[in-house]
Amino acid sequence: MQAAKQPSKITVSDQGTLQVPDVPIIPFIEGDGIGQDIWPATRLVIDQSVQAAYGAERRIEWRELLVGEKGFHETGQWLSDEALETIRTHVVAIKGPMTTPVGSGIRSLNVAIRQKLDLYACVRPVAYIDPVPSPLKTPEKIDMVVFRENTEDLYAGIEWQAGSAEADQVIDFLNTRMGTALGPETGIGIKPISAVNTKRLVAMAIAYAIEHDRASVTLMHKGNIMKYTEGAFARWGYAVAAERFADRTITEAELWDRYDGRRPEGKVIIKDRIADMLFQQVLLRPDEFDVIATPNLNGDYISDALAAQVGGLGMAPGANIGDGCAVFEATHGTAPKYAGQDKVNPGSLILSGAMMLEHMGWHEAATALRKALQATIKDGLVTYDLARQMPGAKEVKCSAFAEAIVERLG
Numbered sequence: 001m002q003a004a005k006q007p008s009k010i011t012v013s014d015q016g017t018l019q020v021p022d023v024p025i026i027p028f029i030e031g032d033g034i035g036q037d038i039w040p041a042t043r044l045v046i047d048q049s050v051q052a053a054y055g056a057e058r059r060i061e062w063r064e065l066l067v068g069e070k071g072f073h074e075t076g077q078w079l080s081d082e083a084l085e086t087i088r089t090h091v092v093a094i095k096g097p098m099t100t101p102v103g104s105g106i107r108s109l110n111v112a113i114r115q116k117l118d119l120y121a122c123v124r125p126v127a128y129i130d131p132v133p134s135p136l137k138t139p140e141k142i143d144m145v146v147f148r149e150n151t152e153d154l155y156a157g158i159e160w161q162a163g164s165a166e167a168d169q170v171i172d173f174l175n176t177r178m179g180t181a182l183g184p185e186t187g188i189g190i191k192p193i194s195a196v197n198t199k200r201l202v203a204m205a206i207a208y209a210i211e212h213d214r215a216s217v218t219l220m221h222k223g224n225i226m227k228y229t230e231g232a233f234a235r236w237g238y239a240v241a242a243e244r245f246a247d248r249t250i251t252e253a254e255l256w257d258r259y260d261g262r263r264p265e266g267k268v269i270i271k272d273r274i275a276d277m278l279f280q281q282v283l284l285r286p287d288e289f290d291v292i293a294t295p296n297l298n299g300d301y302i303s304d305a306l307a308a309q310v311g312g313l314g315m316a317p318g319a320n321i322g323d324g325c326a327v328f329e330a331t332h333g334t335a336p337k338y339a340g341q342d343k344v345n346p347g348s349l350i351l352s353g354a355m356m357l358e359h360m361g362w363h364e365a366a367t368a369l370r371k372a373l374q375a376t377i378k379d380g381l382v383t384y385d386l387a388r389q390m391p392g393a394k395e396v397k398c399s400a401f402a403e404a405i406v407e408r409l410g
């Protein structure tokens with residue numbers, strides 16, 4: 001009899017390639033709120049997809065990290081250095097959503113994980129899965145991937161409360177030294193956008209577009225108003241395309257000047273759009289957009305808005321990716337009013353799991369998962385969020401949706 005394979009860590013080779021053993025140890029964070037509902041459903045589907053694809057050859061050894069509310073209750077820490085180090089050394093992890101209080105209290109743990117592990121790209125694919133309900137007439141035209149800068153911008157949390165000594169000091173500096181006229185009861189937030197962080201994010205987006213034969217990368221910004229942050233993002237985006245991908249990219253202006261608007265084979269078009277206007281173009285002409293690269297806050301807004309076109313937040317997956325490791329998570333939050341009801345759609349986290357399997361090179365398992373999820377929806381078995389938009393569909397619970405997917409694995 002063959003000895004059982006021992007679990008071990010995923011590693012990264014000197015060339016930067018992932019080395020995935022047959023039984024990788026993958027850390028997970030259950031998450032707050034609906035995390036208790038969607039994580040067990042997701043884990044079941046991932047495990048069974050791996051089993052369906054590889055039988056006894058491969059499996060995942062899960063390792064729980066106590067982070068967020070569960071971490072605070074059981075260990076007194078919201079996010080320990082040990083948890084971060086475990087993610088770093090295990091290279092791939094997956095997490096449920098975590099609560100961030102509005103207007104006071106702790107800062108976002110989700111953002112802290114991204115910043116501390118330098119997961120500089122938040123990658124959120126938005127693709128239509130037939131027959132998920134959509135408010136668009138031609139939802140099959142939607143197939144975009146948002147690359148959102150993940151470490152800076154207003155999201156960095158550099159801010160001071162109105163009336164605090166720190167805010168007053170900053171206001172005094174700005175008024176006396178920088179020519180502003182800010183009033184005393186003013187909250188202050190800082191919006192840092194740097195060349196280095198912009199360029200590495202846009203470079204990852206362009207490399208993705210080249211690898212996946214995407215037609216364009218759109219730089220989304222509000223650079224007419226915020227010239228030196230969002231405007232600079234667009235400028236640095238074009239600069240990195242020219243510096244690193246000159247032979248594989250063409251700007252929209254060059255396309256019209258030299259090719260009458262027709263894309264030369266093998267070239268990715270680099271274009272830019274002002275953010276407010278882009279929100280209407282992705283609705284009206286979604287097929288004109290492929291990869292979207294954008295600063296942090298725009299990316300936050302557009303990824304939820306795009307999710308609405310392909311079934312809502314219950315169907316929107318994502319990944320936080322850096323050069324060292326990756327943490328997969330849904331686009332949505334903790335939806336507290338549904339916590340513990342076994343009601344919400346686990347689809348976002350399940351599809352984040354499919355992204356994780358692809359990242360690990362376990363493509364057969366990812367494909368099996370995606371097909372089974374689509375078959376379940378095609379059979380009209382959906383959670384409340386899709387059921388309310390799909391006449392004739394049968395509403396099932398979160399766990400039952402996962403079980404129905406498992407029944408449909410090849």
Ligand SMILES: NC(=O)C1=CN([C@@H]2O[C@H](COP(=O)(O)OP(=O)(O)OC[C@H]3O[C@@H](n4cnc5c(N)ncnc54)[C@H](OP(=O)(O)O)[C@@H]3O)[C@@H](O)[C@H]2O)C=CC1
Nearest residue numbers: 097098099100101110313314331332333334335344345385
């Ligand atoms: N990465 C993370 O961990 C994130 C954390 N958050 C945090 O989550 C908390 C709540 O944020 P909030 O703004 O309410 O946004 P949420 O994304 O948590 O939920 C908003 C609404 O979206 C719908 N929704 C979300 N998830 C699902 C799902 N799985 N299935 C079906 N419907 C879903 C529900 O709509 P309906 O009411 O119409 O049924 C829900 O009420 C905040 O503390 C926030 O900071 C937010 C985003 C990301």
Ligand SMILES: O=C(O)CCC(=O)C(=O)O
Nearest residue numbers: 099100108110111300331
């Ligand atoms: O961290 C949070 O609480 C919110 C984060 C968020 O909305 C996002 O990253 O999309």
Ligand SMILES: [Mg+2]
Nearest residue numbers: 300301304331
């Ligand atoms: Mg968000």
